[in-house]
Amino acid sequence: MKCVFPAVGLAFAVFSVHAADRDLQLPDQLQQGQLVVGHAPKGAKIEFAGRRVLIGDDGVFVFGLGRDAPAEEKLHIRYSNGKANDVVLKIAKREYETEHVNGLPPHTVTPNPELMKRIERERARVAETRHRNDAREDFEQGFFDPVENARVSGLWGRQRIDNGKPMAPHFGLDFAVPNGTPIRATAPGVVTLAEMGMVLNGGIVVLDHGHGVSTTTIHMSRIDVKAGQKVKQGDIVGLAGATGRATGPHVHWAANWFDVPIDPALLPKSSDFAKAP
Known part of the structure; x- marks a missing residue:
């Protein structure tokens, strides 16, 4: 299945790494309790919260942010050329009644x-x-x-x-x-x-x-x-x-x-x- 990111509702930010084929796409706003849908460049490997994240042939991947996720988390990505990077995710806090x-x-x-x-x-x-x-x-x-x-x-x-x-x-x-x-x-x-x-x-x-x-x-x-x-x-x-x-x-x-x-x-x-x- 080809991954086509939402036209509305979920805006995406691109973390650029020199070349267009090395762009990592993630929503530009994250919050506690969210299922995050992203897109990885070809050949990349991703880890989040100590877990190797499955990446589809189309580059799609997902990970979850818990109810009490901290204000910052790191997404580790290793590119096909061997270079690696930690992307710092800013996570909005929610209030629960x-x-x-x-x-x-x-x-x-x-x-x-x-x-x-x-x-x-x-x-x-x-x-x-x-x-x-x-x-x-x-x-x-x-x-x-x-x-x-x-x-x-x-x-x-x-x-x-x-x-x-x-x-x-x-x-x-x-x-x-x-x-x-x-x-x-x-x-x-x-x-x-x-x-x-x-x-x-x-x-x-x-x-x-x-x-x-x-x-x-x-x-x-x-x-x-x-x-x-x-x-x-x-x-x-x-x-x-x-x-x-x-x-x-x-x-x-x-x-x-x-x-x-x-x-x-x-x-x-x-x-x-x-x-x-």
Whole structure:
């Protein structure tokens, strides 16, 4: 797939290295929680946060900035001629509100030791899906919301207080929808996990979009796909529900770059990418 950078919405700065074929392209504005889409010159190698970054044949690469990423990070690039350079990335800080959620099933907030062991096993299974580093570039089609015209009822990154107990930040974007609302694949991908009955997640579907990018929907009442299945953008993967740790029917949509949670609201949109000439 040819990488064509967004015509609108994501402006790019070029870090010039003498010759045009050695230009590194990155967005000119970065913030915490962002999936960064860049373009590398031919033959370059890139490392970020201690990880070798996969670069497509078209030069596209991605990396994720965490919720609390520092004000500066370094992107290490080695060019085909052997020369290397550290690009200093300036990352804008975000402010996150605290959100109180009451009425959750008590066993999902304060599980007993035996249930906690099950929760840890389920977390490990979900984490395993985020180790993939496929060369597919499905993320280049851009993303849209998993449900149409829905009210956003929960923002990404907020500190959560569940049933009065401080919890981890909310790493998802919530959409308030009726039970049984169809959930769409937000971009093309491969199903890496599709399972009902998890303690916290309830019904869960994880889609891998290549280069370590994945998206997840949870609290589903029904799942219509299976692990290993390829899906197109817009395919129905299941129905919304209130399974797992939830107070009512909604869609919790999460995104990751490997194990780094990404704000789904900052994913590149389908409309951001210009069509190849």
